[in-house]
Amino acid sequence: MPRGLNKLTAISVRTAAPGKYSDGGGLWLYKRPDGGGQWFLRFTIHGRRREMGLGSTSDVSLKNARVAADAARSIAKANKDPIKERDRQSREAARSIHVLKDIALDAFESRKAELKGDGKAGRWFTPLELHVLPKLGNMPVAEIDQKDIRDTLAPIWHTKADTARKAMNRLGLCLKHAAALGLTVDLQATDKARALLGKTRHKSKNIPALPWIEVPAFYASLDAGSVTHLALRLLILTGARSGPLRFLQEAQLDGDVWTIPGEAMKGRRDRTPDFRIPLSVEAMAVIEQARRHARDGYIFPSVRKGVISDATMARHMEREGMQARPHGFRSSLRDWLAETTDAPHEVAETILGHTVGGAVERAYRRTDFLEQRRILLERWGQHVTIGVDCSCK
Template identity: 70%
Template sequence: MPALNKLSAVEVRAKGPGKYSDGGGLWLHKREDGGAQWVLRLTVHGRRREMGLGRLSDVSLKEARAQAEKWRAMVRDGQDPIKERERRKRDAARPENTLRNIALDAFESRKADLKGDGAAGRWFTPLELHVLPKLGKVPVEQLDQQDIKNTLAPIWHAKADTARKAMNRLNIVMKHAAALGLNVDLQVTEKAKALLGTTRHVVKNIPSMPWQEVPTFYRSLEDPTVTHLALRLLILTGVRSRPLRYLRVDEIDGDVWTVPGEGMKGRKDKTEDFRVPLSAEALAVIELAKPFERGGYLFPSSRKGVISDATMARLMERRGLSERPHGFRSSLRTWLAEATDAPHEVAETVLQHVAGTTVQRAYRRTDYLEQRRVLMERWAQLVTGEGAGQVVQLAR
């Protein structure tokens, strides 16, 4: 083993500019300008590395030797001392690593993928209401499955969907913490699920109207009001509530409505717009709605902003119906399956669903606009009472 402790304190002070070895990879570099610093040379995983240990004016010979031995011991254990020191610096510079702080940081990093940058609070709310009040101050590295189990147990069965969302967000937060270099248990949420057991909650789908009954309901929307017209266009297009409520007049070009990508649920590529073919009946409804246009929006609220989803739902509720506006998407999808020969991928595209595997979608460069145009025209004929009982056939 190379000799250690070659230098004396007197030599360290007296030597002129140059590089002087103290042994074991520890070197003293003295510069022409009078400055000097300690450098440790190491071989880490077969690579030569150098670590600065500080200026001579700040670090004595004794302190430099102690530091050098600490880092050499780490190399002997198979670790990279340079990366370890960088990790410690990051930890020291980072705010306290509580679950709340890491959750907020994770939320910030995901905002670009969330609708409206997450301003509605739907992503963070399950954590804010059901997890952070009890666990927010717990260091994320100390969080274990028993903590999570005790926190979510009161809502695990009673509010199963909310509990599921909270657990999902927790899993994302733990992965974020791991990406920051923190020593967390990435299996902690799965372990907590095992302790909590299978939820007894039965998922209830949004009630939908049988497609055979849609024409009768559609004809009942006879008043030229914002609510009636919005519901009619919702039924005719099969879109979700939000893009319909935020429909702008300038999104319509001829008989095509282009929904901006940021308004589409379930699309990771928020720059990808979606084209909706408009039937003759849909265009007629849009013309009836144009006098209500305010601020560019076709369906404004009576106060400010746009019509709410609850407004359309309350209309159906007042009529004693259990179905809700979103359910008309199911009505349309069932009609496509039972009364048309539309291929699966075309029918799914009508509902703006992403169909097929990643590879299949990469090679499929079409949105089936022309086939959907035929289907939506026949759907409009059905709901207006013009095409009852007819089977739609698409050209192959």
């Protein structure tokens, strides 16, 4: 045994009075007045004297303190800082135990600014929350492989294909997020899982739509003047989605223009400009009639509280024995534009609130074709009101 080492004994460590005691080789014991003690190692690295804590005497025995001191001295002899090396190992250990649910929540938090309404509706996170995290949430992200993903999504791969696709995509983004944090993950795991799962047998179906030539007859049947009837009429006339329409507020109306806030548009973000919809003469008449039902600033309130639901409009169409659904009227309008007008593609798509062209093209195109859309929607209004008794308005 080299001279000057192992000066302390287990008994002296336990019975020593308050103070500092050397065990040799830079290992020291600091005994506190309360009887507790701490181990620390003094060493010099790059000409700088440093002290490294090795734990308390209640957790680390004299023998283990010497082992830790030997390991640290070996690192210092290799011209590395034992403290920085320990911190590096701690970070690597922490990275290796990150579980998927923590990564998923962090990924969701970082993407909120890109999501409609900061993702409060839950549509981004829900596929993960319902179909991935219950099985893989507590698993270290570094251990997740294609077989784990396959086994997790196999139950819904063919029966709920769209949900499974979203869950797979979200999981892929979580793995990329983990990699960006410096974690070791298999970024190809989701692609490999898709290969294992195979092509889905599920065939997506379009929302049933009423042929545009049949829209006037249905429009004429909406003659009760109720909130549901009036909401469906305005939905047909404007080509808007039901969400913005159901939450239509008086403050959004300025003359014959309805302005939908950008954050209320599907797939849009807070930085997206507001979307203007020109209102036809018929649309203005419907809104004027609906104002009689307005409550708390909303044009289409529900019977109890809040606004009319999308299901309310859909149920009305079900009771009429129709396969078509409210959202399908957007397709009716789009087909009418294609078959009966010479509307340019970008104007027709803008009527439906679709994004047209690439980012560069949109940057240089500053118009929203408001006047062209006004003319077309006026013609559409005339089409759908064929045979409508004016006394019903």
